[in-house]
Amino acid sequence: MSGWLRQTMFVAGAAVLAAFLLRALGCLPGFGECRSAYRDYLNAHAVRERHSQNLPTAINFDYRGIDTIGEEYILFASVIGVGVLLREPRRMKPAPPHDVVPADRSLHEPLVHLSGAMVGTIVVFGIYVVVHAQLTPGGGFQGGAVVGTGLLTIYLAQGHEVFARIVRKPVVEAAEAVGAGGYVAIGLVTLVAGGAFLENLLPLGETGTLLSAGTIPLINLAVGLEVSAGFAALFVDFISELHRSAEETDP
């Protein structure tokens, strides 16, 4: 295909696309003016019905609980995909410890100490976000992402060797599987107990307390485990790939 023809086709296509986009933009409701019956209903009734002060959590893990399973398994599938792409070739010996980040510790001393001091704080904060899913903003996904990032800070502070010793691949993989399976298992238990799949059958407790909102905290624990372990598995795969290739090139 000649350059001229390609350019003409691009310009024509882009013009049509721009026209549709502008038309759609004109039809959008004004900023902050979106109204929906579903939203009004949930704002009026969700706290009374589910005893969860955090409405996004009540929607994600109860009203639309099945959709969230799909969301969780997107992450699960991505992590498995990375694991398959970066899997260790069978004959290759595991790379001996080789710290890339703090090659010269004295240069990075402040970063090393700051990161080391922050690991615990970040992980504890992540766990706090997970267990307060029905009370404060956030939940299993957000808390899990924070915990995973906190574990990554170990790598920044101490390098590959310590990271690999603390964040072990088999443990992380098992935790991820338990978290992902746990969500579905909770749904199956509600089926066996005579309800609909993922129906909130547990006692709802007192609104505003840690043990309230029925199955919502349990599901969030499972999701938090899955997400934090999923993130950790991603980081382990990427970091061990980096250090394996370091071994290959400069033996």
Add this chain to the structure above:
Amino acid sequence: MTPIQFVLLCLVAIGGTVAVLTRDPRRQVLLVGLNGLLLSLLFLALQAPDVALAELAVGSVGVPLMILIALARIERRPK
């Protein structure tokens, strides 16, 4: 729209454009991380603290670090 939301919206637009127009991957990574931070502030200003938290962890730490590791891996590849 409050003034804070407006300013943050503009900053995100500028940050994203600058990140796209930067050609050096290492600088780009830092700009992407900075843009993630701006985005999470914007989400906070739009009263979505839960989304802000996820964006903060994923967008300004997780993604930049994974790109950095990938860059380091590519540069080590034997010619």
